Amino acid sequence: MDKKAIQQKITALRSELMEHNLKYYVQNIPVISDYDFDQKMKELQALEMENPEFADTNSPTLRVGNDSNQNFKQIKHKYPMLSLGNTYNQGELRDFDNRIRKAIGDDFRYVCELKFDGTAIGLTYKGGKLVQAVTRGDGQQGDNVTPNVKTIQSIPLVLQGNDYLPEFEIRGEIFMPHKVFERLNKKRVAESNSPFANPRNAASGSIKMIQSSEVAKRHLDCFLYYFLSDSAVDDSHARSLEKAKEWGFKVSEHMKLAKSMEEVFDFINYWENERENLPYDIDGCVIKVDSLKQQNDLGFTSKSPRWAISYKFKAERVHTKLLSIDFQVGRTGAITPVANLEPVALAGTTVKRASLHNADVIQNLDVRIGDRVFVEKGGEII
Numbered sequence: 001m002d003k004k005a006i007q008q009k010i011t012a013l014r015s016e017l018m019e020h021n022l023k024y025y026v027q028n029i030p031v032i033s034d035y036d037f038d039q040k041m042k043e044l045q046a047l048e049m050e051n052p053e054f055a056d057t058n059s060p061t062l063r064v065g066n067d068s069n070q071n072f073k074q075i076k077h078k079y080p081m082l083s084l085g086n087t088y089n090q091g092e093l094r095d096f097d098n099r100i101r102k103a104i105g106d107d108f109r110y111v112c113e114l115k116f117d118g119t120a121i122g123l124t125y126k127g128g129k130l131v132q133a134v135t136r137g138d139g140q141q142g143d144n145v146t147p148n149v150k151t152i153q154s155i156p157l158v159l160q161g162n163d164y165l166p167e168f169e170i171r172g173e174i175f176m177p178h179k180v181f182e183r184l185n186k187k188r189v190a191e192s193n194s195p196f197a198n199p200r201n202a203a204s205g206s207i208k209m210i211q212s213s214e215v216a217k218r219h220l221d222c223f224l225y226y227f228l229s230d231s232a233v234d235d236s237h238a239r240s241l242e243k244a245k246e247w248g249f250k251v252s253e254h255m256k257l258a259k260s261m262e263e264v265f266d267f268i269n270y271w272e273n274e275r276e277n278l279p280y281d282i283d284g285c286v287i288k289v290d291s292l293k294q295q296n297d298l299g300f301t302s303k304s305p306r307w308a309i310s311y312k313f314k315a316e317r318v319h320t321k322l323l324s325i326d327f328q329v330g331r332t333g334a335i336t337p338v339a340n341l342e343p344v345a346l347a348g349t350t351v352k353r354a355s356l357h358n359a360d361v362i363q364n365l366d367v368r369i370g371d372r373v374f375v376e377k378g379g380e381i382i
Contacts, residue, residue, distance in 0.1 A: 006054070010048065016336040021156075022160065063151050072208070073144045074143065077137075081120065081142065084308055085302055085309050086284070093265075093311060094261055097264075104289075106288065110290060111255060112287055114271060117175065117199070118203045119203050119301065120171065121133055123172070124167075130146075130157050151212050153221075154221050154222050155249075155250075158250055160247050166230035168230040174221070175220070175280050175281065178190070181199040187195070197278070198281070223250070225286075245348075266353065269309055271285055283313055284311050287310075319375070320351075321342075322370065323369070324340045324369060325339055326340060336356075339356050341373070
């Protein structure tokens, strides 16, 4: 096979594998078997190894990561990565709504979204290709974790279609699904390592690992939920996200447009109960004004946008009896006290054990065998 034919074959395989990645990880409609996918991937890897002149930093073969050490460089955010204001009660949500109506009148609508419990990321695309992935950091600058993010299968390396913006940033949340978290912790315990406290911590720690080949083994996922660019995709935030789906981004299907706070409360009340049936953690809901023009009119404070707020679910709490305390020794020698509890139902699961973190906690709380204790669960945190 001559070089031109080899290049065409490599290009065709890359395109085909990206399409299958989209169908499997984002659209949930796989059309070939895992075996067939793996065989095509092996064929592409062999061709790329034999023909390094056709290397491409966005090849799907790079999803497996590499073993080189990374020093995470600090990258200044083009657009500051602000935090959302938050509340735990519906009265403050009504105050938020009153401020919006006083500023822009009654002709607007909200977008209600789930608040994913993971780690924030900003992805920059140029010419339809992923060129940079940066963590929140301090809001003004963050870590360049691009090689690690490229291992996340649900994040497109190259966009679908041809009507995407020439350059833009899209932000979202990297998270670890429950099943992956459970498998990871079982493996860590089997290897005499301390288990992760919750999926959020596991996701945050994973994205900062030095070797992207190790990140790839963590099977992280990512929902995208916010565009930033010098030219808008659409004045409607909701329609912008629909366009993001067309380009290959994973966008949550659980989104609702609302004209009144009653409709917002319906969304919140539904997900406060239904969240236990999701395969990932959420810790609340986010409410945003839909129109980008109205968002601009409302503006920002020094810390957060005036056009959005998060409603956080209260931690679930039950009480039970402390039966005993064990001390787990990790591979590094770290000792973690663990409370053995009288089994109690909490958030759809039976809780028997909970980490006490360290001896100081035991002393400060004056924890004793036989005590009645409160157990809280926020997301997967016990």
